[in-house]
Amino acid sequence: MSSIETVADHPPVAVESSRILIVDDERSMREMLEILLRREGYEVTVAENGTAAISLLQQRPFDMLISDVRMPDISGVEVLRKAKELNPSIIGIMITAYGSKESIQEVLRLQAADYLDKPFNVEELKFRIRKELERNRLQQENVLLKRVLNRSHQFSNIIGASAAMASVFQLVETIAPTSSTVLITGESGTGKELIARAIHFNSPRKDRPFVAVNCGALSETLLDSELFGHVRGAFTGADTNKKGLIEVAEKGTIFLDEIGEMSPLVQVKLLRVLQERKFRRLGGTDEIGADIRILAATNRDLSKMVADGTFREDLFYRINVIPLRLPPLRERSDDVPMLAGHFVSKFAEAMNKPVTGISSAAMGTLQGYAWPGNIRELENAMERAVALEPTTIISAESLPEQLQAHRAVQPQVAASAPAEDFPATGFDLEQHVQHIEREYIAEALRRAGGVKVKAAELLGMSFRSFRYYTKKYNLK
Ligand SMILES: Nc1ncnc2c1ncn2[C@@H]1O[C@H](COP(=O)(O)OP(=O)(O)OP(=O)(O)O)[C@@H](O)[C@H]1O
């Protein structure tokens, strides 16, 4: 069955507060551009020559490079070439001195870069920057849209590209066409019901009913009638024939949700149906065959409940034919950007608001949070954010407070190089800081047993930033 598709390497939803690198050997020019562009809301970094610029480009991502062409060490064209090599989608704007433009025009065309003659008009520069960034953003959104359209209709609502979710999808594909009983486990909000529906709607039973039963809510007194139905006159008040849930689900699927909450009496009755696949309506004489597929879900540890004697062992084995575990969101933080983007589009459409993306600061906060309420909590957070957001891009301020607080409560690590120890002869601060940084990253990795998501959490940073540092320091 190829109808279950996942979207791999989804780009993050939006390019927000764009990162611009300015390169100019002339100080006044650098400062002017820096102030101007900061004021426009961009994240600005400056470099005073080509060599410094290239080293910055190697260290972190930029959306745009604005460079003087003529510089004493390396020409701006060379910086641009290197920048494109590192990141083909970076936007280049070269500032050319009067008359030098002809000589580099061909290069700029090849590198798909724009240029501006010196002296330039500030308004025009601002306009070009905005236009280029917007064009880039639309291109990215287009890619996203195409991928979404390519996915089958039925599964367009299940998002996940992490390795963990890929194996879930694969298992669903394999077992959906069978009639096997599946026990779906996972913390609250991990998508158990969504997966149960996916199994049903990808099975030959898809045109028959999917009946969800909340086992915790089944009353012991009305149980027989609820599950098996009754005939008229079976008990006081039974003035019509009534089908039970099992009969309603005939030839379809019955979803026994929260099966860990079932009382002992209900467990016995259910076991009988599972064993015999037959039942009788209350007060009725005919035995009715039950052709139903059973899917069950719980956020509790049933094998532990069996050991404690609170869940029947025989019932457990009948239910746990194919176990399917949904990992908590913190074990698949790779999926957070895609899920968050999905929910933003969904709620923006529902609320008719022009919100199109998520700022990188907000995304960092989302990826750094542990999500105890899993996808449901993320969904609620994004609904709230879309409702509150005054601009078109979700900002960190629109996220629930507990997400921000999560970062603030991190215990502070004592600086391991107190400034009093400052060596009299001076020292290379940058190198020293990098050394400390590397040590902490490596130690976090060790403590997390090599699991990057966990290591990132230990350091209160997003998985994305953490991955950047492991690459920078070549740590495995
Ligand atoms: N992979 C996913 N992609 C998109 N939405 C998802 C995904 N997983 C879960 N959701 C959404 O998250 C919410 C919670 O999912 P669901 O109700 O299936 O969780 P659950 O595991 O049954 O939770 P509980 O144990 O609390 O009943 C739903 O709105 C669901 O649509």
Ligand SMILES: [Mg+2]
């Ligand atoms: Mg549920």
